[in-house]
Amino acid sequence: MKEELVASITKLVVEKLSQEQQPQEPEVNLWSKGPKDLPPVELKEQSAGQIEWKPLQPKQHRQAAPLSSASKQKSADTAEAEKKEKQLEELRKKTPSRIAVGRAGNRPKTNTWLQFRFDHAAAVDAVYGEVAPEVLKNLGVFTVQTRVKDKEEYIRRPDYGRQLSDEARKMIKERCQSSPTVQIVISNGLSAKAVETNIEDVYLSLQQSLNNLNISMGTTFYVDKGRVALMDEIGEILTPDVVVMLIGERPGLVSAESLSAYMCYKPRKGVIEADRMVVSNIHKGGIPPVEAGAYLGTVVQKILKHQASGVSLVKKES
Amino acid sequence: MKSLASREETLLSAGIDIGTSTTKLVISRFSLMNMAGGSHVPRIEIIDKEILYRSPIFRTPLLSATVIDMEAVDRLVKQEYEKAGVKPEQIQTGAVIITGETATKQNAEEMVHHLSAVAGEFLVATAGPDLEGMIAAKGSGAYDYSKKTGKAVANIDIGGGTANAAVYENGKLSGTCTLHIGGRLIEFKEGKVSRLSVPVERLVQQKGWTLAKGAAKDHPDIEKVARYMAAVIGRMLDKSLTAEDEVLLLGHPPQWSGAVDAIVFSGGVSECIYQAEDRQAAAEGYNDIGTAIARAIQEEHSLQRYEWREPDETVRATVLGAGTQTTNISGATIQVESSQLPQKNLPVFEVSFEYEASAGLEKLRSSMEEAIAVYDPGREGQNFVLYFTHLPHLSFRDIQSVAKELIQCRQLKPKPSQPLVIALQSDHAKVLGQTFQALKPEESVLCIDQIEVEQGDYMDIGQVLDSGVVPVVIKTLTFHS
Numbered sequence A: 001m002k003e004e005l006v007a008s009i010t011k012l013v014v015e016k017l018s019q020e021q022q023p024q025e026p027e028v029n030l031w032s033k034g035p036k037d038l039p040p041v042e043l044k045e046q047s048a049g050q051i052e053w054k055p056l057q058p059k060q061h062r063q064a065a066p067l068s069s070a071s072k073q074k075s076a077d078t079a080e081a082e083k084k085e086k087q088l089e090e091l092r093k094k095t096p097s098r099i100a101v102g103r104a105g106n107r108p109k110t111n112t113w114l115q116f117r118f119d120h121a122a123a124v125d126a127v128y129g130e131v132a133p134e135v136l137k138n139l140g141v142f143t144v145q146t147r148v149k150d151k152e153e154y155i156r157r158p159d160y161g162r163q164l165s166d167e168a169r170k171m172i173k174e175r176c177q178s179s180p181t182v183q184i185v186i187s188n189g190l191s192a193k194a195v196e197t198n199i200e201d202v203y204l205s206l207q208q209s210l211n212n213l214n215i216s217m218g219t220t221f222y223v224d225k226g227r228v229a230l231m232d233e234i235g236e237i238l239t240p241d242v243v244v245m246l247i248g249e250r251p252g253l254v255s256a257e258s259l260s261a262y263m264c265y266k267p268r269k270g271v272i273e274a275d276r277m278v279v280s281n282i283h284k285g286g287i288p289p290v291e292a293g294a295y296l297g298t299v300v301q302k303i304l305k306h307q308a309s310g311v312s313l314v315k316k317e318s
Numbered sequence B: 001m002k003s004l005a006s007r008e009e010t011l012l013s014a015g016i017d018i019g020t021s022t023t024k025l026v027i028s029r030f031s032l033m034n035m036a037g038g039s040h041v042p043r044i045e046i047i048d049k050e051i052l053y054r055s056p057i058f059r060t061p062l063l064s065a066t067v068i069d070m071e072a073v074d075r076l077v078k079q080e081y082e083k084a085g086v087k088p089e090q091i092q093t094g095a096v097i098i099t100g101e102t103a104t105k106q107n108a109e110e111m112v113h114h115l116s117a118v119a120g121e122f123l124v125a126t127a128g129p130d131l132e133g134m135i136a137a138k139g140s141g142a143y144d145y146s147k148k149t150g151k152a153v154a155n156i157d158i159g160g161g162t163a164n165a166a167v168y169e170n171g172k173l174s175g176t177c178t179l180h181i182g183g184r185l186i187e188f189k190e191g192k193v194s195r196l197s198v199p200v201e202r203l204v205q206q207k208g209w210t211l212a213k214g215a216a217k218d219h220p221d222i223e224k225v226a227r228y229m230a231a232v233i234g235r236m237l238d239k240s241l242t243a244e245d246e247v248l249l250l251g252h253p254p255q256w257s258g259a260v261d262a263i264v265f266s267g268g269v270s271e272c273i274y275q276a277e278d279r280q281a282a283a284e285g286y287n288d289i290g291t292a293i294a295r296a297i298q299e300e301h302s303l304q305r306y307e308w309r310e311p312d313e314t315v316r317a318t319v320l321g322a323g324t325q326t327t328n329i330s331g332a333t334i335q336v337e338s339s340q341l342p343q344k345n346l347p348v349f350e351v352s353f354e355y356e357a358s359a360g361l362e363k364l365r366s367s368m369e370e371a372i373a374v375y376d377p378g379r380e381g382q383n384f385v386l387y388f389t390h391l392p393h394l395s396f397r398d399i400q401s402v403a404k405e406l407i408q409c410r411q412l413k414p415k416p417s418q419p420l421v422i423a424l425q426s427d428h429a430k431v432l433g434q435t436f437q438a439l440k441p442e443e444s445v446l447c448i449d450q451i452e453v454e455q456g457d458y459m460d461i462g463q464v465l466d467s468g469v470v471p472v473v474i475k476t477l478t479f480h481s
Helices: A001-020 A058-065 A067-092 A110-128 A133-139 A149-154 A166-175 A190-211 A230-238 A291-304 A312-317 B070-086 B102-106 B107-116 B127-139 B140-147 B199-209 B220-237 B244-248 B268-274 B279-284 B291-300 B317-324 B357-375 B395-410 B429-439
Strands: A043-044 A051-055 A142-145 A181-187 A221-224 A242-248 A260-267 A276-282 B010-016 B020-032 B044-054 B062-064 B093-098 B126-127 B153-160 B163-169 B172-179 B186-189 B192-196 B262-266 B308-309 B327-329 B343-352 B385-389 B421-422 B445-449 B457-459 B471-475
Touching: A043 B153, A067 B107, A110 A149, A110 A190, A133 A190, A142 B107, A166 A230, A166 B220, A181 A190, A190 A260, A190 A291, A190 B244, A190 B395, A190 B429, A221 A312, A221 B357, A230 A242, A230 A260, A242 A291, A260 A291, A276 A291, A291 B395, A291 B429, A312 B421, B010 B107, B010 B317, B020 B070, B020 B317, B044 B070, B044 B317, B044 B327, B070 B107, B093 B107, B093 B127, B093 B317, B093 B471, B102 B107, B127 B153, B127 B163, B127 B172, B127 B262, B127 B317, B140 B153, B140 B163, B140 B262, B153 B268, B163 B279, B172 B220, B192 B199, B199 B220, B199 B244, B220 B244, B220 B291, B262 B268, B317 B457, B343 B357, B343 B421, B357 B385, B357 B395, B395 B421, B395 B429, B429 B445
Parallel strands: A142 A221, A181 A221, A181 A242, B010 B093, B093 B126, B153 B262, B262 B308, B343 B385, B385 B421, B421 B445
Antiparallel strands: A043 A051, A242 A260, A260 A276, B010 B020, B020 B044, B153 B163, B163 B172, B186 B192, B327 B471, B343 B457, B457 B471
């Protein structure tokens, strides 16, 4: 019964379609302001304010044109379209934004939409994910906790993410070298994925850079669910000259694995935000992690030389 | 870092153009600034170019038809520097370019190297018809116009001896071509033809015309030569040069793909079209065929279908291009030793990693051998640049392997103690340089990045600037034989 119904409707539709004269396919126009791939329509106002949309008939002279010139026109059109496509490609290369991706009617194309969903999902995963234990084991760092109990609390209570747990404070005091020149702290922050992907390259490269410059490093450790200002408390406990905090950035739709390096000269409780400085956008689509590590070494050198960071450093430098 | 963003640095640049008929000079000042955001790694760019001094147009001093008067050129440059209020040691970058027929003179090569040494510590020498065309297109504004509009724009720089065409599409070079078309190819003296250049003589012979030395200034064949030249320009633009036209072709035929949308004329002959510089001089005439060629171009039918764009500069397009458009700025995170700078005339050998760290690593040794074979066959110690392209995402361990392999390969060089110069396409120079430092601190390595060059180009690397970048000039050093 159902099949029969479907068949009869299909037949009706096919009949109706074959009766109607098919309008010629509209020309592809990359810059058209109107909806694409739809036959142009003409507005026909009828009595009582009723509006009827009716397909426009293709222009007469086009049909009348001889075949040879029509095909010539067509090849010129494709050449023109190719040229425009090339120009759009140039523009696309200049930004990671989703520009000139086309559309289907007034919706994005399926591929674009899927890519968007994928990137969004990756961002969510980055926040809720964890750094694989092997990564931290390879670097030889130990792990401590903040006052945060779980991810939900981490997001709701930023202040807890800025404080070490009692146990963590004890562990740091016991295991870390006191008053080092540079203290490196790693934290997942808002993107575990950022740490997992980039930390090895950034860390090893920074370590090499500091070695070359004869700047000694303290005992590096990992803080689970930390916030940037946690460095103030660490500064109080270990009294390093400089803290470098490598922390996962809030993920976006361009990259979910971007890492930041926050630095501060002698951080302590009550330090003002203007004294912190940051090198952000460390990931394979931004500044390459290995190059970032090499650059960070020279920034640390500058901080030590001027005994200042952030805005104070800028003032002292000029 | 904000520290760099707030600071602006300036750089003095000189451009000297020794052409077939005229010599001129410009001094300009570049402003450099960090264009990256405060929380990003610095990215230093040239943000402004200010022209401080334009010299008058001088006749190129010649001792004879084939020898440039080097002393006179020297004096001229010194005198113009004085007028501009600059000393040679203040010039930090720029180019001396020897163009047109002057490049065929006996002492052209000597001249250009001599000048680049006395006119500033870091002033590079360039020559070659293709390069001339490209530099002129940048000076005339044709390059900018194509970049801005996405159009295919042909710049045709017609000087005394040659016409150098360069086609840019969407800011990218798509081809060059050089023709024996120029004002000084027929010269007049006291109402008579005093000189016919070789290509014109051949053309006259080929056509069976009667024009010869000593003929009257208004000999009808002169008009014919000018018209023929204009028509050849038209045929060059749509790549339909005939066998007969080859008499005026210098080097390769046009090789750009696609059609040209717009044309820009620059150079001395364009001055006869636009009279941007000096109406008086144009009215008096130059005693050569230049004005006739200009008229023929304006009347040439096949050129009318293109969009004509007026040049920003006519006769000075090349010198402005040489003074303001030849300098690039390296990436801000690099590893260099200022005691080893500047480095001049280093040929470039490209090593493509094909987006695979292992592929690049495997190639290093053979590339080093090949580079030595190509650039230093006599094993005399000619240094070169290894240029790494198409790099994949490199891990710290990849960088270590590359550095270790390079240190091994360095022993292949005739003089292993020479600085090893590495240029990278992508931002990896600092970490690679630091890795070398960690491995072998006693030998110097120069690592720069974010540079676009090609195999066979020559590279000059200038002294480190305050913002940590180095100026880099890429050039082609070919003299007409």
